[in-house]
Each structure stands twice: as structure tokens, then as C-alpha cells.
Amino acid sequence: xxxxxxxxxLAAILSVNVAWAGMFDDDEARRQxxxxxxxxxxxxxxQARAQLELQAQLQRQTEEIARLRGQIETLNYDLETANKxxxxxxxxxxxxxxxxxxxxxxxxxxxxxxxxxxxEQEYEAALGDFKAARYKEAAAAFAAFVDQHPDSSLxxxxxxxxxxxxxxxxxxxxxxxxxxxxxxxxxxxxxxADAWLAIATCQKELGxxxxxxxxxxxxxxxxxxxxxxxxxxxxxxx
Numbered sequence: 001x002x003x004x005x006x007x008x009x010l011a012a013i014l015s016v017n018v019a020w021a022g023m024f025d026d027d028e029a030r031r032q033x034x035x036x037x038x039x040x041x042x043x044x045x046x047q048a049r050a051q052l053e054l055q056a057q058l059q060r061q062t063e064e065i066a067r068l069r070g071q072i073e074t075l076n077y078d079l080e081t082a083n084k085x086x087x088x089x090x091x092x093x094x095x096x097x098x099x100x101x102x103x104x105x106x107x108x109x110x111x112x113x114x115x116x117x118x119x120e121q122e123y124e125a126a127l128g129d130f131k132a133a134r135y136k137e138a139a140a141a142f143a144a145f146v147d148q149h150p151d152s153s154l155x156x157x158x159x160x161x162x163x164x165x166x167x168x169x170x171x172x173x174x175x176x177x178x179x180x181x182x183x184x185x186x187x188x189x190x191x192x193a194d195a196w197l198a199i200a201t202c203q204k205e206l207g208x209x210x211x212x213x214x215x216x217x218x219x220x221x222x223x224x225x226x227x228x229x230x231x232x233x234x235x236x237x238x
Contacts, residue, residue: 119149123158130165139165156186160195172202193219193228200235 126141163178182195
């Protein structure tokens with residue numbers, strides 16, 4: 001009986017200790033869960049801020065790309081407009097020069113025969129293709145004209161417009177080849193100065209700044225006092 005009396009209090013004490021231990025374990029678990037929740041919420045908030053910043057950055061980049069695209073489109077339009085004006089100017093100049101070169105004392109019948117022999121109709125047809133922006137057809141027509149009428153007074157003009165037709169097709173290599181024929185075969189012809197300017201333009205677009213400068217200097221040296229020389233001097237200053 002005495003042993004029983006001693007065992008019962010000991011059992012009670014042990015059960016109380018176990019209960020306290022269980023309560024302690026629950027509190028620690030709750031604390032750890034709370035810490036994990038706080039850390040998880042902080043991490044989620046940080047990720048949300050990072051995502052918002054990334055979205056804002058992407059939006060700014062999208063707006064910047066749109067702005068740059070608009071500038072490029074505007075520059076392309078201005079360039080096309082300038083090229084069109086330049087082409088129209090040279091076409092008008094070409095027409096005026098050919099009228100001045102026509103002798104007023106030549107009888108009409110003889111003039112008609114000479115124009116036909118020199119390929120006037122073919123030349124005008126090629127110019128018509130160029131004016132209509134049919135550059136591929138114009139290049140073929142001008143090349144055929146030069147091949148069929150090498151001694152015509154219009155041959156230098158046709159060779160020059162052949163180069164312009166290639167340039168209009170964004171083929172600077174072919175354009176330089178065609179314009180080089182003008183400068184070598186017809187060096188004293190008024191079109192030679194314009195051909196040098198065209199060559200300089202293509203050289204610059206191809207990244208050959210040194211060659212472009214030399215071409216412009218050639219215009220200034222060999223064709224002083226001409227509109228082409230004035231244009232070359234202005235471009236050399238840039």
C-alpha cells in the first residue's frame with residue numbers, strides 16, 4: 001500500500017510534465033509557423049514589387065521602341081520625298097538641256113530622222129518607266145539603249161539614268177558601276193559631274209567615307225562653278 005501511495009503522486013507528476021511538454025511543443029510549432037508565414041508574405045511582396053517594376057520597364061521600352069519606329073518612318077518618308085524631288089529636278093533638267101542642245105537651224109524632217117536614228121523614242125520610253133517608278137524596267141531599257149546607241153548624244157544621259165535606276169532599287173554596287181562608265185567614257189559631259197555626286201552618295205551608304213570624299217573633291221576640282229560643284233562643297237563641309 002505504501003508503494004502504491006508513492007507511485008500515484010509520481011505518476012501524476014509525470015503526466016503533468018508530459019502535458020506541459022506537449023503545450024511547449026505546440027507553442028514552438030505555432031511560432032515557427034508564424035515566422036514562416038511572415039517570411040513567405042515578405043517574399044511574395046518582394047516578388048510582386050519586382051514584377052511591377054519589370055512590367056513598368058517593359059512598358060517604357062515598348063514606348064521607346066514605338067517612338068524610335070515613328071522617327072525611322074518619318075526619316076524614311078523624308079528621304080523618299082527628297083529622292084523623289086531630286087529625281088524630278090534632274091528629269092526636268094535633263095529635258096531642258098536636251099531642248100537647248102537641239103539645233104534651231106536643223107530642218108524638221110532631218111531632226112526627226114536624227115532623233116529616230118539616235119533612239120529618241122527608246123530614251124523617252126525608258127524615262128517614262130523611271131518616272132512611273134518602274135525602276136527594274138527602266139534599268140533594262142536604259143542598258144539596252146546604251147548598247148544599241150553607243151554613239152548617240154543621249155548615251156551619257158541614258159548611262160547616268162541607268163545608274164539612278166539601280167540606286168532606286170537600292171543596289172549601290174550596280175549604281176556605282178553604271179555611273180563610273182559616265183565618268184570614264186564621257187568625262188567632259190555635264191552628266192559626269194552628276195555621276196560623281198551619285199557615286200559619292202552610294203560610297204557613303206556603303207560605308208566608304210574616304211571614297212565618298214574623294215569623289216566629291218573630284219567634282220569640285222574638275223567642274224568648278226557648276227551646281228554640282230556647289231553641292232559637292234556643301235556636302236564636304238558636313
